[in-house]
Amino acid sequence: MVAVPPPSRAHFNDAVAEGFATAVADAVATLNQRRHGPAALICDSIFSSDGVFSEPAGFLADAVQVVRQVGGLYIADEVQPGFGRTGECMWGFQRHGVEPDMVTMGKPMGNGFPMAGVAVRSSHVARFCEEVGYFNTFGGNPVAAAAGQAVLDIIREEGLMANALVIGEQIIDGLRTLRKAFPTLADVRGTGLFIGIDLCANGDPARPDPGLTTAVTNGLKDRGVLVGAAGKYGNTLKLRPPLCLTAEEADIFLNALEDTLAECSRS
Numbered sequence: 001m002v003a004v005p006p007p008s009r010a011h012f013n014d015a016v017a018e019g020f021a022t023a024v025a026d027a028v029a030t031l032n033q034r035r036h037g038p039a040a041l042i043c044d045s046i047f048s049s050d051g052v053f054s055e056p057a058g059f060l061a062d063a064v065q066v067v068r069q070v071g072g073l074y075i076a077d078e079v080q081p082g083f084g085r086t087g088e089c090m091w092g093f094q095r096h097g098v099e100p101d102m103v104t105m106g107k108p109m110g111n112g113f114p115m116a117g118v119a120v121r122s123s124h125v126a127r128f129c130e131e132v133g134y135f136n137t138f139g140g141n142p143v144a145a146a147a148g149q150a151v152l153d154i155i156r157e158e159g160l161m162a163n164a165l166v167i168g169e170q171i172i173d174g175l176r177t178l179r180k181a182f183p184t185l186a187d188v189r190g191t192g193l194f195i196g197i198d199l200c201a202n203g204d205p206a207r208p209d210p211g212l213t214t215a216v217t218n219g220l221k222d223r224g225v226l227v228g229a230a231g232k233y234g235n236t237l238k239l240r241p242p243l244c245l246t247a248e249e250a251d252i253f254l255n256a257l258e259d260t261l262a263e264c265s266r267s
């Protein structure tokens with residue numbers, strides 16, 4: 001296994017697609033030196049735990065081409081971005097114009113009910129199914145299927161993708177306004193209701209501030225808003241609220257963040 005750096009501007013400046021594809025090509029070369037070559041490229045389609053990297057849409061395509069050229073598969077991990085969270089598409093990979101060989105799904109699939117799934121091109125598993133056959137104890141149980149079906153129905157009936165897009169834009173706009181008063185909000189990025197906010201000393205991207213990030217998450221918690229931290233330095237607030245979030249609830253978050261940042265800047 002070789003890990004590649006996340007597709008961030010910190011690593012690749014404005015050439016995210018080219019830089020990420022080159023990193024994948026370097027990883028392929030390393031695996032070739034180990035004399036087994038690559039089996040697959042697997043990535044979370046929005047690089048959540050790395051700090052949320054969704055832009056520019058399409059940047060994954062070059063890297064996928066690199067791995068396919070040498071016979072590797074592309075596996076899209078949709079556990080975090082899947083089921084409409086980006087607002088633009090049902091799946092994170094669709095924003096990049098690529099079609100995976102395999103898709104892994106989890107958490108939002110059952111909206112709290114424990115379930116996960118994998119979709120694989122039938123051509124990749126035909127031989128396995130012919131020779132071995134597939135079985136698991138709980139796969140396809142009716143209760144999980146009902147939970148998953150309810151999730152799909154509600155996403156469609158309540159227009160949750162459109163809501164993710166509209167409320168996500170409201171939050172991003174609000175955060176960009178807050179940045180003017182609080183430069184420690186060094187970067188705000190994301191798509192739909194999946195947003196990353198970097199906290200850095202004096203707003204300098206070279207000075208990540210995990211201490212401030214912890215203070216901010218605690219301040220938000222005291223004000224009734226739960227937010228986690230992500231990224232290599234733990235200085236990225238990762239926003240991933242319910243897709244049914246209302247405009248009023250988004251404002252509750254923005255006001256709580258403003259209060260918290262003001263409190264942190266006084267101490």
Ligand SMILES: Cc1ncc(COP(=O)(O)O)c(C=O)c1O
Nearest residue numbers: 044048077079080105106107116
């Ligand atoms: C991006 C990503 N992939 C995979 C997983 C694992 O999912 P599960 O717990 O359903 O195996 C997680 C869990 O947090 C995740 O965030």
